Amino acid sequence: MSGTKQILALNRFGGGDTAGFNARLQERLALRQATFGAASVLFYEQPIEMVRGNGVYLYDATGNQYLDMYNNVPSVGHCHPHVVSAIAAQAARLNVHTRYLSQPVEDYAVRLLSHFPAPLTNLAMTCTGSESNDLAMRIATAVTGARGFIVTRSAYHGNTAAVTAISPSSLSSASSTSAAPHVRIIPAPAAAPAVGGDVANLFAQSVSAAIADLQAAGIGFAGLVVDSIFSSDGIFADPAGFLAPTLALVHGAGGLFIADEVQPGFGRTGVMWGFERHGITPDIVTLGKPMGNGFPMGGVITRPEFLARFCQETGYFNTFGGNPVAAAAGDAVLDVIAEEGLIENAASTGALLKQGLEELQGEFACIGGVRGAGLFIGLDFNDSATGAPDQPMASRVINALKENFILIGAAGLYGHTLKIRPPLCFTPNHAGQFVETLRQVLRAA
């Protein structure tokens, strides 16, 4: 197993003995397993039944309060009242598709697009990040006439058939090491400290070789799809700007640069979009998870001429995509990001958090690296003698943090990277609490 599958194996209910669980949990778990069947995947050896969310906190059925450092969907905070009331008000007023005009939809489209650089002036609204990436691939194929895509080794871009083919982290190891014929898998970016300033050139060289390989195979090069914070690969943010030479290379080869902003978008990294940190303008930007703070919505942002080229073939209509309730949710999210200064908070609280984690790195030899931007930080566990990725350590820490009522996950090819990604309303106090709890957990480990 690789990537996501491997990581989940660290940290999931394996279907084993439930005799130690309380009666309520046994009952609910049995219902979930009976209905979701083999597709039921639950975090932790003893799953948690959640009953309430508020800000950075989730509450379980037995009354425990958890600090949520994992779930990046409710990015402005669980059940944010401004978003909830916007959804409730619009759902009571009008919910219809985009073949009629409706003010919330046009206004949201204008507002969202105002956050993008000039050539990116068109928006297609979808319901999920998966639908966004699926559409982006189709646009890239229509524009370039080519079929080949390049992605990183542990990338995750969604769950449709087309997008699963460019999500090596979703595939079994047999599949992921022998990708679909139109997909080339390149290594994740190097960790900046390990290779000095050469991250940009090393990554560009990998992309260049993959483009040449696609062209030699007669498949052609449609696009490079990257999550600009490389979430599933283990979080690679530095040095800011390292994707710039790759953008030039992609354009030189006639392909499109598709920035998957489902993870880094909407302020997560201390700027509005992950690609901003790299000083680049992608050809297509895909949006999802935090866009509606949990209301199912996504989007594809691109140049008008690219969307027009695609629409010559098939056009695009999405029944639920761009409904006015989604627009109201998305608009409320933009309100909260602006009014509560969440981008600035991601930058400042993220910097504090990173500093605290770097101090821990000085204290504990098991911490092999701390990387990230804003409120998205990866912390590696490595064997202090050999430097080898230490997945069992990550697993122990994740479970110990759960015992301390902190929810967190792992990332990366080896699953040894703690994925630190709290809601953007995370405060310096929360950051201090997390660092101190992690310190206690590591001392006890």
Place this chain on the structure above:
Amino acid sequence: MSGTKQILALNRFGGGDTAGFNARLQERLALRQATFGAASVLFYEQPIEMVRGNGVYLYDATGNQYLDMYNNVPSVGHCHPHVVSAIAAQAARLNVHTRYLSQPVEDYAVRLLSHFPAPLTNLAMTCTGSESNDLAMRIATAVTGARGFIVTRSAYHGNTAAVTAISPSSLSSASSTSAAPHVRIIPAPAAAPAVGGDVANLFAQSVSAAIADLQAAGIGFAGLVVDSIFSSDGIFADPAGFLAPTLALVHGAGGLFIADEVQPGFGRTGVMWGFERHGITPDIVTLGKPMGNGFPMGGVITRPEFLARFCQETGYFNTFGGNPVAAAAGDAVLDVIAEEGLIENAASTGALLKQGLEELQGEFACIGGVRGAGLFIGLDFNDSATGAPDQPMASRVINALKENFILIGAAGLYGHTLKIRPPLCFTPNHAGQFVETLRQVLRAA
């Protein structure tokens, strides 16, 4: 152009002169076009800006009230207060993914599955009908080891890359007559009156030939995907049971029968599911549009062993799919269907409506056929001399009905079929109003 593209051409804003529109409409239209670009598709030569919905009615920005006979998403009525309050309450309480347990999700899964026959006991929750059909195709491929799918001539099954390939109505005519290598396109079912009782055998023969062709090509047969009311093909409901021989044939060839219930599901045809009318149990059932009355949600229902086989390869996780707010919306929809007797109403009011339309057929030679089940009826316009499909007549009627504040669309390969599909809370009075308005429109035509 074919199918959907052709039909939309009847009935869409073509980007022409807007000088005759009021200032507000011009302004809103300009915003839509500037932001949605080439993907902006709006109904009617003069688009409508909607501001409010209630029950069977939509209201535009100038205060007009429209009877909605088109939009089958808000199936229990626009902005139904029970559904709205369920969404609002749950959004304020908890919105999280399915890697935690949450009571609304398990309870909804149990309740929804109780509406399916015994072997169909597993549910995978998605966000859209497109995601549902995309997943169904992947399950069928995993189970059968084959790649070939069979669909009807003007089928529409969604908008992802994989699902667009099995949606001939979405493709340009060049593409739809030369389908993707793994897709075989068969004619829609015959209209029952035209071929007597032979609908079942004619359809089965088409499927049989397509299976043989896929097998001869070495592609193999994964599944037949049918919308059991054949919405985009022009609505073919009779005789009930005509799909039964095809089911046997599909199983005999080792393929799966995938019932796309995005259109007929949730009571539309006077029974809970379209496949029920045919007395069959599909292998996979896909759900979408009316499931949450506009809240973006979908689902795939199948046998546990099929889902398990699929999960051996990749598993399935959908970030927004199966969130507790969706579950609350879906649960409220099931409440309303039961409490307001909407299935019975679809049957009884649908029968009244059909009877009224059949009376019109006796009065107007331009009506070539009336077909349907429950509150889903197709009415053909044909040249009274030659019998040829009369698309321009359908277009004139649709636009004249709009002038009379009734919203309705067309379907079928030739776009000559009026697609009559009001919310399920449609009353006998509404049916009478529609028939009488259509009578006046046809007299004036």
